[in-house]
Amino acid sequence: MNHHLETSPLPERFEHLLQLLSSQRFLQCEGLNNEVPFFICPYAASESVEVTAMQRHLISQLRQHGVEPLHIDLYDMAHEILVREGDWDWIAKNETTVPKDKLLEDLQGILDAEHRLIPEISARMSAVERFDILIITGIGEVFPYIRSHTVLNNLQKVAEKKPTLLFFPGQYQQSLEKGASLELFGRLRDDRYYRAFNIFEREI
Numbered sequence: 001m002n003h004h005l006e007t008s009p010l011p012e013r014f015e016h017l018l019q020l021l022s023s024q025r026f027l028q029c030e031g032l033n034n035e036v037p038f039f040i041c042p043y044a045a046s047e048s049v050e051v052t053a054m055q056r057h058l059i060s061q062l063r064q065h066g067v068e069p070l071h072i073d074l075y076d077m078a079h080e081i082l083v084r085e086g087d088w089d090w091i092a093k094n095e096t097t098v099p100k101d102k103l104l105e106d107l108q109g110i111l112d113a114e115h116r117l118i119p120e121i122s123a124r125m126s127a128v129e130r131f132d133i134l135i136i137t138g139i140g141e142v143f144p145y146i147r148s149h150t151v152l153n154n155l156q157k158v159a160e161k162k163p164t165l166l167f168f169p170g171q172y173q174q175s176l177e178k179g180a181s182l183e184l185f186g187r188l189r190d191d192r193y194y195r196a197f198n199i200f201e202r203e204i
Contacts, residue, residue, distance in 0.1 A: 070131035
């Protein structure tokens with residue numbers, strides 16, 4: 001187990017991800033002891049631009065290795081839902097005048113994980129002929145109106161047969177004393193989620 005991989009140069013992390021995600025053992029969810037095949041790929045928020053480029057390259061390389069990823073960018077998906085529901089123009093027009101807590105409440109209502117986001121993800125999963133891994137990005141861009149632990153908790157109902165990888169701008173801390181927590185941007189420690197694995201702690 002390579003504890004230093006998480007902070008190693010991006011090319012090393014990319015190589016680990018490519019080799020692991022294209023391995024049959026990973027794709028067939030072997031060695032998980034019936035745990036949900038959810039994986040967190042933590043990275044420093046300061047690396048966001050480089051990691052976004054890495055994500056695109058990774059998806060392209062996986063396809064060249066015969067692995068079909070289904071990529072869902074939560075920000076793009078949220079935008080599409082808001083446009084479809086007719087809310088985008090109102091939000092864009094009133095964003096500066098509506099109190100922040102009211103705007104947050106409205107967005108959280110429209111983009112409710114259980115009733116809106118997960119059905120949307122489920123529909124996208126059904127719409128493709130096949131996919132081998134679900135890759136979720138954009139969690140930093142949709143904070144605070146969409147929270148990572150809410151997505152993961154609700155996603156368990158529809159995405160448990162294929163591996164899911166969530167790119168996370170922060171730290172995924174796991175300890176026997178404190179349990180597990182997703183620390184967004186390395187500072188906000190209130191997203192408790194226990195059932196995911198750190199992708200950098202999985203052996204190839």
